[in-house]
Amino acid sequence: MIAEGVYGAMAEIPAGYPPALFVHMPKDTERAGLVADSVRKLKAKRVDVREIQCDDFAVSAEFLAERVPGLTRAVADALVDVLRQKGFLDEKGFLKNDGRRTPWKKAVEDAKVLPEGFHLERHVTEELNVAYAYHEFTSLKNTEIFKWFESHMNH
Template sequence: MIQQEQQHLDVISQIPPNPRAVLFIAHEGNGSPLTYWEPQPQQPNCTGVPDHVAIVKHALSRGYAVIAIKSVKSFWQDWPPQASQDAHNVVSVLVSWTAQHGLERAPIVGLGSGSGGNFLSMLALTIKFSALVLMVSPGLHKALERAKMAPASTYPPVLFVHMPKDQTTASKIHSHEQLLRAKAIPVAQVCCEEFPIAPFYFAAHIPGFGSDASTKLHAAMQAEGVIDGLGRVLSAPRPPDVCLMLEKFDVLPLQRDDHSYARLLAEHIHSLMRVAQGRHATTGRKCPEIFNWLDNQVWGHPLLPNFPHPKPPPIATSQYRLPFSKFHHGN
């Protein structure tokens, strides 16, 4: 039986001038839409993880209206589709939101990271996406198996964005790529390798974190054995350990030594270290390749990015009141 209750669903969106398409973002496990936008006076709860923000900014510059929705639990409910409260929520919100903003006929593409990628691969059995980007996610085998053979299939083209150093995920992606190719469904890969970090790496990606602090942090990481002499990441310390390092080496910028800022900064540093380590992380480093591919799937060729608007489009946060379905096995 299905019990109907009510729930509030947090949604964040941003629409550029003259949007060409819609990008739905399914965050990673234990994640949140709040990490994809920088904090602003009107949106103080956003946390702005650098690589996540890069994805949204690049999407907006290409003319994509961006919407992100919070999963019900820490990880997306991906199977079976008919029992997924997340699937019900996303379909309901997308229908309502696109109608509200006159985007009903706009192409919709999806980008999901980790658990969000698995969820998207299932959701594509329900929603007509023009293309999917599965980041550090092989997709859900049951969903990809259920996709029909082209040309009868409505399953969208799939781009796997992954880090070969994560051999388990890479192996599954290789298997799923073969599965999709056998169904004549377009599929491609973008690989994100590890890379050494320079002293200015953190200053270049974290707003307000100066070059002096970045250089000091880089030296501290070498002293702690976190990176080697060439800047290669040997380990990605967890945020609490990053906080201890910031305090031990007096890295925090002057007048910004409050604990809340330190915690947020540590989260950003940890995320940047994981990207450089190239093991398993949401990354914005390959945005040009990703959005060229998306443009090709939607319009047949890459579109020139829109130049940044003098006044950035407003960020909208909404709470959707939806029926919440609890699924129980009944006699």
């Protein structure tokens, strides 16, 4: 679900341009600006266009335990506690930095919260990246995305 886009090609929008869907993370301000400009141009040409924004959300034990196979709720609770204690989360539970750049692994190793033999650190990192919503991950909006496509199947 990753696409760079062809924003420069939007200067000339031909008649009969098909419906367009933009799914992006507004935290990526450069891309958000390009999307907004493209949406405006397409609407001016009466193209059916929709924008779905994938925003960040607070990190929770429920989310991590549900999304990371083999991560129990108890371990997820401990992991989120370490994230809070180390200052990786703000007062509302949102990651302060990109999940891929947060040194959470060292912090949980020091706190000894992961069970012996736990080898899913990469999965936890990716889910933290989803929560941070900087780029690439749009899977939490799949239902909305697929409904949009289904609504355009006969067009």
